[in-house]
Amino acid sequence: MHTNKLANPGPLGLMGFGMTTVLLNLHNAGFFxxxxxxxxxxxxxxxMAQIFAGILEYKKGNTFGLTAFTSYGCFWLSLVGLLLLPRMGLAEPSNAASLGAYLALWGVFTLFMFFGTLCANRVLQFVFAxxxxxxxxxxxxxxxxxHAILTFAxxxxxxxxxxxxxxAMxxxxxxxxxxxxxxxxxxEVQPKAQAAVTA
Known part of the structure; x- marks a missing residue:
């Protein structure tokens, strides 16, 4: 019987998220x-790498991974759009209120996703928290x-x-x-209680 073990796309998505997040927040902290x-x-x-990882999670039947990686991949693309579209003359720049609402919505989404990590490993829980x-x-x-809050962020x-x-590593x-x-x-995920069988 032929078995085809699928590779784990999780590290690719986590690394795409992690490295880009570190880089952006080095800027937010004032380093460059x-x-x-x-x-x-x-x-x-x-x-792109996170969206690719999300599609591969779909192949593995992982709804959480599909939703997380594809969503955060699109977050990064949309953030780039917020920066570039005004410079290209295709949209008005975002003001503080609209940018805050954008970030708050992503925070609400992430909070719900955090609850989905409670049966996963502690490091993943920390990432989402x-x-x-x-x-x-x-x-x-x-x-x-x-500015102080943004620097702390x-x-x-x-x-x-x-x-x-x-x-990821x-x-x-x-x-x-x-x-x-x-x-x-x-x-350790506790096995579901076996239903009592009555004669």
Whole structure:
């Protein structure tokens, strides 16, 4: 009997998210200005690679992975659109209120997705919890114009992205070596109670 083991697309999506998030939040923390480095990363790795990973999660029957990677891939593409469309004369620039609403909606989505991680490993839970906080900080910071909150969000975002990078590499290395080298805090899922059979 022929069996075809499918590869795990999760590390690709996590790395696309993690590296792009770290890069953008290095800017938010004030280390360098917003340049083509971030925009290009947002299109090709944060955007395209995550969407590609999401499609592969569909093939594996993973609804959570499909929804998460495809959504956040589109988030990065839409963020690039927010930056580039006004410069191309195709749309008006976003004001603080609309940008804050955009970020807040992504925060609400991420909070719901966080609840979906409660049966997954601890590192994935941390990724989504810290991402929820990041969107909240960015939404409040933009709506209030508080530069200190936005700077703090940058540092928090670096930690969030770094945790996704760690999880991606843990999944790759642990699978390659066939043992746990980088722990991810695996959660044991309790089997569903067997229904009593009555005669």
């Amino acid at each position: 200005p917003l340049t083509s480095v971030i925009i290009s990363m947002g299109i090709f790795f944060g955007g 810290s991402l929820t906080l990041l969107f909240a900080l960015l939404a409040v910071g933009n709506m209030t114009g508080n 940058g540092y928090e975002g670096i930690i969030c992205g770094g945790s996704a990078i760690y999880l 843990a999944e790759v290395i642990n699978e390659q070596l066939g043992r746990t080298v980088l722990p991810i805090g695996a959660v």
